[in-house]
Amino acid sequence: MAITTLADPDSGLPPAQLAARHGLRMAGQRPSLASYTRQLWRYRHFISAYANAKLAASFSNARLGQLWQVLTPLTNAAVYFLIFGLVLQQTRGMDNFIAYLTAGLFIFNFTQTSVQNGTQAISGNLGLIRALHFPRAALPLAITTTQFQQLLGSMIVLLGIVLATGEPITLMWLTLVPAVLLQTVFNAGLTMVVARLGAKATDLKQVMPFVLRAWMYGSGVLYSVELFAENLPGWATAIVQFNPMLVYIELARVALLENTPLLNDSLPLTWLVAIGWSVVMGVGGYLYFWRGEQEYGRG
Amino acid sequence: MVDHLAMSNDVTVTLPRVQERIPTVVVDDAHVVYRIHKGAAGNTSPVAALKRMVSRTSAPNVREVHAVRGVTFTAYRGEAIGLIGTNGSGKSTLLRAIAGLLPVERGAVYTEGQPSLLGVNAALLNDLPGERNVTLGCLAMGMSPAEAQRKLPEIIEFSGINQRGDFASLPMRTYSSGMSARLRFSIAAAKQHNVLLIDEALATGDKRFRKRSEARVRELRENAGTVFLVSHQLSSVRDTCERTIWLESGLIRMDGPTAEVLKEYEAFTNGK
Numbered sequence: 001m002a003i004t005t006l007a008d009p010d011s012g013l014p015p016a017q018l019a020a021r022h023g024l025r026m027a028g029q030r031p032s033l034a035s036y037t038r039q040l041w042r043y044r045h046f047i048s049a050y051a052n053a054k055l056a057a058s059f060s061n062a063r064l065g066q067l068w069q070v071l072t073p074l075t076n077a078a079v080y081f082l083i084f085g086l087v088l089q090q091t092r093g094m095d096n097f098i099a100y101l102t103a104g105l106f107i108f109n110f111t112q113t114s115v116q117n118g119t120q121a122i123s124g125n126l127g128l129i130r131a132l133h134f135p136r137a138a139l140p141l142a143i144t145t146t147q148f149q150q151l152l153g154s155m156i157v158l159l160g161i162v163l164a165t166g167e168p169i170t171l172m173w174l175t176l177v178p179a180v181l182l183q184t185v186f187n188a189g190l191t192m193v194v195a196r197l198g199a200k201a202t203d204l205k206q207v208m209p210f211v212l213r214a215w216m217y218g219s220g221v222l223y224s225v226e227l228f229a230e231n232l233p234g235w236a237t238a239i240v241q242f243n244p245m246l247v248y249i250e251l252a253r254v255a256l257l258e259n260t261p262l263l264n265d266s267l268p269l270t271w272l273v274a275i276g277w278s279v280v281m282g283v284g285g286y287l288y289f290w291r292g293e294q295e296y297g298r299g
Numbered sequence: 300m301v302d303h304l305a306m307s308n309d310v311t312v313t314l315p316r317v318q319e320r321i322p323t324v325v326v327d328d329a330h331v332v333y334r335i336h337k338g339a340a341g342n343t344s345p346v347a348a349l350k351r352m353v354s355r356t357s358a359p360n361v362r363e364v365h366a367v368r369g370v371t372f373t374a375y376r377g378e379a380i381g382l383i384g385t386n387g388s389g390k391s392t393l394l395r396a397i398a399g400l401l402p403v404e405r406g407a408v409y410t411e412g413q414p415s416l417l418g419v420n421a422a423l424l425n426d427l428p429g430e431r432n433v434t435l436g437c438l439a440m441g442m443s444p445a446e447a448q449r450k451l452p453e454i455i456e457f458s459g460i461n462q463r464g465d466f467a468s469l470p471m472r473t474y475s476s477g478m479s480a481r482l483r484f485s486i487a488a489a490k491q492h493n494v495l496l497i498d499e500a501l502a503t504g505d506k507r508f509r510k511r512s513e514a515r516v517r518e519l520r521e522n523a524g525t526v527f528l529v530s531h532q533l534s535s536v537r538d539t540c541e542r543t544i545w546l547e548s549g550l551i552r553m554d555g556p557t558a559e560v561l562k563e564y565e566a567f568t569n570g571k
Binding site for chain 1: 321322323324325326327328371373395396397398399400402403407408409410411413414415416424426427431434435436438439440441443444470487
C-alpha cells in the first residue's frame with residue numbers, strides 16, 4: 001500500500017495545482033505569437049494543399065475545367081473594353097487603353113476576390129474548424145494562395161494582350177514581380193482582417209460588394225487616373241494617391257506600358273507607399289487575426 | 300467522485316502499476332454558457348433593428364443557454380470515459396469545452412496537448428474526392444506530406460468506402476451519409492491523439508464498421524491516450540468504456556464504473 005501512496009501523490013490536490021503539476025494547459029488558450037508563427041510554418045503543406053484543393057474544387061463542375069482560369073479574366077476584359085473603351089470613350093487619347101484597362105482590372109481583381117472570399121474564410125469553414133485544430137490563419141492564407149494562382153493565369157493573358165497591342169519587351173517588365181509580391185503580402189494581411197471581421201459580423205458579406213465597388217472606382221481601374229487630379233479637390237486627390245490599390249495598379253502599368261497616365265509622378269515614392277502598405281497590412285493583419293484566434297468557430 | 304477514487308485504488312491493487320496515474324484532462328468547476336441566434340424569431344423588422352442600434356440594446360434574437368453548470372472531474376491516461384445523459388443534458392457542450400472550442404464562463408478546463416473532437420458534423424470539402432479529403436485531413440492534423448501519403452491507403456481501407464467500387468476518387472458529395480461519416484472517423488482515428496473526443500460518431504455506419512471503430516478506439520486507448528465517448532447507444536459505451544459520467548441538466552449525476560452508472564441510468568430512463 002505504501003507504494004500506492006508514493007505512486008499517487010496527486011490525491012487531494014486541488015484541480016488547478018494538479019493540472020499545473022502535470023503541465024496541462026488551459027483549453028482553448030491563445031498560443032504566443034512566436035509559437036503561433038512556428039505552428040503556422042509547420043502547416044505550410046496544409047495551406048498549399050488546401051489552396052490547390054479549393055482551386056480544383058472551384059472548377060470541378062465546369063466542363064472546360066481550369067481553362068476558366070484564363071477565360072474568366074479574358075471575358076471580363078472584353079466586356080469592360082466594350083463599355084468603357086468603345087461606348088463611353090474613356091480612352092481620352094491614351095496610347096493603349098486595352099492594356100491599361102486589363103492591367104488595372106486583373107490587379108484589382110486579385111485583391112477583390114481575396115477579400116470577398118476572405119470574409120467567408122472562417123464562417124464558411126466551421127465544420128473544419130470545429131473538427132480539427134490547426135492555426136486558423138492557414139485558412140485566409142490559403143485563400144490568398146488560391147487567388148495568387150488565379151492571378152498567374154490572368155498575368156499570362158495580360159502579357160499576351162500587352163504584346164499583342166504593340167508594347168515592347170523591356171527590363172521594366174521585371175519590376176512586375178516585386179510589385180505583385182508586395183500586393184500579395186498586402187492581400188494576405190487584408191484577407192486576415194476581413195476573415196476575423198467576417199467571423200463575427202455576418203452582415204459583412206452583404207456590405208462587402210459595395211465597399212469593393214467603391215474601392216474599384218477610387219483606384220482608377222476603368223478610366224484614366226488623370227480624371228482624379230482634374231475633377232477632385234487637392235486633398236481628395238492626395239488621399240487617392242495613397243490608395244494602396246491605385247499604387248499597386250500604377251506599378252503594374254509602369255512595368256508593362258511604355259506610355260501611361262499616372263497619378264503619382266514620382267516612381268520611388270510610389271514604391272515606398274507600396275512597401276509601406278504591404279508591411280503595415282501584412283504585419284497588422286496577422287497580429288489582428290492572431291489576437292482573435294481563440295474565438296474562431298465558437299458560438 | 301470520492302467513490303470513484305476509492306474504486307480506482309482497488310484497481311491499482313489488482314493490477315499493480317509502476318507508473319503514477321497521469322491526468323490528461325482536468326475539469327475544474329466548469330460552467331459553459333453559449334449564445335444562440337434564434338434567426339428570424341422576434342421582431343426583426345427594419346424599424347426595430349434601427350431602434351436597437353440607436354438605443355444600443357442587443358438583438359432580442361440572441362438567447363443565452365447555461366448548458367454546463369459546474370462540472371468537476373479528472374481523466375487519466377489510458378482511460379475511456381463514456382458521457383451519457385438525456386438529450387440536452389450538456390454532453391456535447393462539455394466535449395466542445397474540453398476541445399477548447401467553447402469558452403468556459405467560470406472555472407477552468409486543463410488538457411494535455413490539444414484534444415481532438417471527432418463529431419459526425421465534421422465536414423471536409425464536399426466537392427473533392429475522398430482521397431483528396433484524406434490527404435487534407437491528415438495535413439490538417441499536422442502530419443507531414445510523406446506521412447499523409449503513407450497513411451492514405453490505410454485510411455481508405457479502414458473506412459471501407461471502396462467496398463462498392465472505387466468511391467475514393469469520387470467527390471464526397473456523392474457519398475451516402477454513412478459513408479462520409481465513416482471516412483471522417485477513419486481520418487481522425489488515423490492519428491494518435493493524446494485526448495480524443497468522440498461525439499456520436501460510432502453510432503454511424505453499419506454494424507461491421509462499428510465493430511472496427513470500437514476496436515480502433517480501444518487501440519488508441521492502449522497507446523496511452525484518453526478517449527471520451529458521447530453516445531446514446533449504451534451498448535457501445537458498455538463495450539468501449541470502463542468509466543462513465545452521467546450528466547443531467549449540466550450537472551454530474553454520477554461518475555463511476557460503467558456497469559454501475561448504466562444500471563442507474565437505465566433505471567432512471569425507464570422510470571420516466
